[in-house]
Amino acid sequence: MKNILVVALGGALGTLSRYSLGLYISNRWNQGFPLHTFLINISGAFLLGFFHILFIERLNVSPLWRLGIGVGFFGAFTTFSTFGYEVISLLEGGSLTTAGLYTLLSILVGFTGVALGVGLARLL
DSSP states (O other): OHHHHHHHHHHHHHHHHHHHHHHHHHHHOOSSSOHHHHHHHHHHHHHHHHHHHIIIIISOOOHHHHIIIIIIIHHHHOSHHHHHHHHHHHHHTTOHHHHHHHHHHHHHHHHHHHHHHHHHHHHO
């Protein structure tokens, strides 16, 4: 139950952070390019990698805090950060083919899923 609460709290904070930062960026630099999503995804990927190493290798932060920040906060802030971290982990583990396949399939199937969802919604 503790794990669920920590993930929920981190998720709430991550969602609010994403929303607030997205509004700020959109209102300040709206140029037609989805800069807010791009910057959130890239910063989330960087921060997840940074805090993961910092918390595990440098500071030995408790697994509960890592769960709340990694899965909760960054999971809600951006799933792109998790995707990026998993690809790097696969590459570091020597799984070049799996990393490549995961990257390619995530992009192609992700876009296909969006296209199918849009198409289905327009049919209804």
